[in-house]
Structure formats: C-alpha cells, structure tokens
Amino acid sequence: MKKFLLSVALLSLFSIPSFALLHVGVSAGYAYANMDQMNNAWETAKADAQAASLPSEVQKFGNSIFVNADLGIGLLPLLNIGPRVGLQYVLPVKNSVTYINPFNTSETLTTENTISSMLVPLELGVSANIGIPMLPISVTVGGYAGYGLAFGLDQTKITSNVSGTPELSYAVPYDGGGFMADLSAAVEWNIVPFINLSLNAGYRYALIENVNVTSEVKDPVSGNVLISADEQLTSRTGDKMKVNYTGFLVGLGFNIRF
Numbered sequence: 001m002k003k004f005l006l007s008v009a010l011l012s013l014f015s016i017p018s019f020a021l022l023h024v025g026v027s028a029g030y031a032y033a034n035m036d037q038m039n040n041a042w043e044t045a046k047a048d049a050q051a052a053s054l055p056s057e058v059q060k061f062g063n064s065i066f067v068n069a070d071l072g073i074g075l076l077p078l079l080n081i082g083p084r085v086g087l088q089y090v091l092p093v094k095n096s097v098t099y100i101n102p103f104n105t106s107e108t109l110t111t112e113n114t115i116s117s118m119l120v121p122l123e124l125g126v127s128a129n130i131g132i133p134m135l136p137i138s139v140t141v142g143g144y145a146g147y148g149l150a151f152g153l154d155q156t157k158i159t160s161n162v163s164g165t166p167e168l169s170y171a172v173p174y175d176g177g178g179f180m181a182d183l184s185a186a187v188e189w190n191i192v193p194f195i196n197l198s199l200n201a202g203y204r205y206a207l208i209e210n211v212n213v214t215s216e217v218k219d220p221v222s223g224n225v226l227i228s229a230d231e232q233l234t235s236r237t238g239d240k241m242k243v244n245y246t247g248f249l250v251g252l253g254f255n256i257r258f
Helices: 002-014 036-051
Strands: 022-032 063-074 079-100 108-131 137-160 168-192 195-205 211-213 225-227 247-257
Touching: 022 079, 022 195, 036 079, 063 108, 063 247, 108 168, 168 247
Parallel strands: none
Antiparallel strands: 022 063, 022 247, 063 079, 079 108, 108 137, 137 168, 168 195, 168 211, 195 247
C-alpha cells in the first residue's frame, strides 16, 4: 500500500503541467521569414548585373530572431486558451547592384539598399499540455490565429561612376497588417514544481498583403516627392509588395504552470 501511495504521489507531482489552471510562458529563438517576392526581385537584379559583367552583392533576407509570450487559462484538465503576443525581427541585410543608366549608357549607377523588418503578432489560441507518467516531462501542442502588424525600413543610396554626380539617399518606411497563424509544439522539462524549461518548434503563416509607405519620401537633391505617404509599397519590378513572414521557428522557453 505504501508503494502504491508513493507511486500516486510521484505521478501527481510529475503530471502537474497537465492539470495547470494557469500557464505563463516565454519563448525565444531563431525564425526564418520567406521573403520570396523581395528575394526573387534582388536575384533578378543580380543576374542582370552579372550578364552585363557588373558587380553585385545580394544576401537572402529572412533570418530572424523572435520572442513569444503566452498566457493560458485552463478550460479542461488538458486544454488552455489565451492570447499570444510577441515580436519577430528580421535581421537587416545590405544589397548592392550596379546597372547601366538607361538614359546614358556611358554611366553606371550602383544601388545599395539596407533592409530591415519586423512583425508583431497579436493572437488567440488553444494549447494542450500532456504529462508523461513517472517522468518530469510533458508535451505541449497549440494553435494560434490573429492579426500581425508589420513594420519595415528600406534605406537606399544611389551613386554614379560619373565624377561630380551627387549621391542620392533616401529611406522608405512602411507598415501594414493582416491575418496570421501559428502552429507550435514543445517538450517541457519540469525542473521544479510549477516551473518548466522547454524546447519549442513551430510554423508561422504570415503573408501581409497590404503594406503602405508611412511617410512622404523626397529627393534630397531636388526636393521632388519620390513616394507619397500612404502609397502602396511596390517591389523593384513595380509589383504590389507583399511582406511574407511565413516560415519555421525554433527556440527555448520558460514556463510557469499552476
């Protein structure tokens, strides 16, 4: 009987995450954003430069760091419902492409762009935490959906090989928003009662289709308006720009369940 009671006590202790009424969790790590439209445009520009034997330096834009904060309230012994907020910061890249001026074929122009972007998730979701009997380990799976706020900055510098031609520099800030969703899974290790460390993985869908320039952009030399405020952001090829944060996330987390 004593062994039986001890087994029940141990099972109850190690299964605490499964019966938590409140969950507070923070996770952070690496994410990749599939900025396919932007990257494809830069690869096309790079190919054109190479075809003309002109220099180019293009990096993939998408490597990110993220942080998520979750709050879950127990509905059933295994289920929690609650909000998720966070931040995904796409690390800046600097791309440079040289091309021939179409209005003066004896002149080459070099465009250097420094691009950065971030996403702010505002979501609501459901998660299930299942304890493994006799082990201080549990598995959590969850799904979240909501609205993603996107912000970005594209800084451009254009220089000429013709002596005396002034350098042109300007910055294009943009923002937008749209539907997003996360699927996530984690393995949690109960280091002490109520406190867990976790290894997390997930997939994020966040294709932000409506993105606008947030402030007027002027030519610093002539003062002419290059891009109007609230104008739809366009790609290098003139297409409507879609900012795509879709991709995988991997990280570590800290959780409190009680």
